[in-house]
Amino acid sequence: MAEAKLTRHDLVYISRRGKERILNSLLENLTGKRMLLAKDILAGKTDVPGIIRRDDGKNSGIAIGFVHYCRLDGNRLRIGTFIAAEEILHIEKPHEVLLKNFNCRTCCLEAATAIRRIAAELSLQVGVLGSAALEIATGLPYTDADSDLDILVQHASYDILFDFYRILKNKFEDIRMDFELELPNGYGVKLAEIFMDTRTVLGKSLLDVALLNKKEVMQFLLQKKEETNYGN
Numbered sequence: 001m002a003e004a005k006l007t008r009h010d011l012v013y014i015s016r017r018g019k020e021r022i023l024n025s026l027l028e029n030l031t032g033k034r035m036l037l038a039k040d041i042l043a044g045k046t047d048v049p050g051i052i053r054r055d056d057g058k059n060s061g062i063a064i065g066f067v068h069y070c071r072l073d074g075n076r077l078r079i080g081t082f083i084a085a086e087e088i089l090h091i092e093k094p095h096e097v098l099l100k101n102f103n104c105r106t107c108c109l110e111a112a113t114a115i116r117r118i119a120a121e122l123s124l125q126v127g128v129l130g131s132a133a134l135e136i137a138t139g140l141p142y143t144d145a146d147s148d149l150d151i152l153v154q155h156a157s158y159d160i161l162f163d164f165y166r167i168l169k170n171k172f173e174d175i176r177m178d179f180e181l182e183l184p185n186g187y188g189v190k191l192a193e194i195f196m197d198t199r200t201v202l203g204k205s206l207l208d209v210a211l212l213n214k215k216e217v218m219q220f221l222l223q224k225k226e227e228t229n230y231g232n
Contacts, residue, residue, distance in 0.1 A: 008188060008206055009129050009152060011049040011092040011137055012064060018087030019043065026079065037068040037077045046138050049092070053080070054206055062088075067134065069142045092137065094127025094152045102136040108147040109135065111172050115151060118171075122164055125154040129180070148176040153191060155183050158221045165191055183220055187212060194221075 006012070014022075019042040030038050041048050050064035061082030068077040104110040112128050119126040128136065129150035135142035149172075153161065165179060179191035187203030189212065194201065203212040 005091065006052050006062065006206070007093075007186070008052055008054065008204065009094050009127075009133075010052040011094075011097060011133065012052060012062075012083075012088050013047060013049045013090040013092075014064075014083060015087050015089050018083055021087075022079075022081050022083070025081070033072055034077055037070060037072070038079060041066045041068050041077075041079065046140055048134070048138055048140070050081075050083070051134075052206070054204065054208075055082075057207070067131075067142075069131075069134070069140045094129055094133060095125050095154070096127070097133045097136050098127050100136055103139070105135075105141070106143045106145060106147060107175060108132055108143045108149050111149055111175050111177075112136070114171065115149075115168060118167055119153075119164065122156075122160050124156055124160060124164055126164075127152040148178060150178045150180070152180050152182055152188070155181060155220050158194070158218070161191065161221070162195065165195070183217065185220075189217065194218075 023038065023042040026035070026038050048066060048068075050066050053063050053065045055063035059082050061084055063080070063082055066079040066081070070076070098112065098116050102109060102112075104113055109132060112132055115126060115128075127133070129152055131142040131147050132149055134140070151168075153164065161181070168177060168179075180188045181191045181194060182188050183203070186205045186207075187210070188205070189201045189203050194217070199214050200211040201214055201217055203210050
């Protein structure tokens with residue numbers, strides 16, 4: 001499968017042989033309960049996907065991370081590794097994950113359902129990240145009563161983005177939500193920073209973290225508004 005199709009936050013499902021290779025590479029470094037959790041992720045009954053992450057460029061392969069839903073001493077086991085493109089069986093984008101049917105087991109997932117509806121009303125493409133995405137994808141209990149909800153929003157006009165942000169902040173005051181705006185240049189920025197009076201915003205891509213010129217970012221949003229108005 002082509003590496004060029006991958007972006008940050010994508011869920012990737014790995015072949016059995018690929019997972020066996022990763023598990024064997026962990027034998028020297030993980031022991032006890034940590035090794036049991038690693039085996040559950042990579043050789044358990046549920047096909048747990050990895051998450052595409054940023055790489056420093058010093059290693060060959062595609063950088064991904066696996067996370068177990070259980071906690072050890074308050075922290076979840078996280079496995080960072082690298083895979084070859086041919087080991088990927090399937091890719092799910094954050095917005096594709098949110099389109100799935102899922103059990104609203106926690107407040108976080110209840111909010112995700114409402115966000116899907118509100119985004120559709122505003123003609124916004126949104127997805128979920130982190131624990132919510134992993135629970136929806138696997139059915140495993142990644143979220144709890146204290147879970148944050150991380151939301152990925154595709155770039156749109158400033159007005160629509162502001163309405164979306166305001167509606168959700170007012171509707172879900174008791175849930176911590178983090179919004180990332182996906183830009184067409186491959187960077188993601190905190191949506192809250194778009195509404196601040198700053199000259200730059202912090203952008204994150206698969207390759208690096210950089211300060212982006214706020215005016216250039218706003219041009220993306222202005223162009224999107226003009227496209228929307230033209231369509232009407």
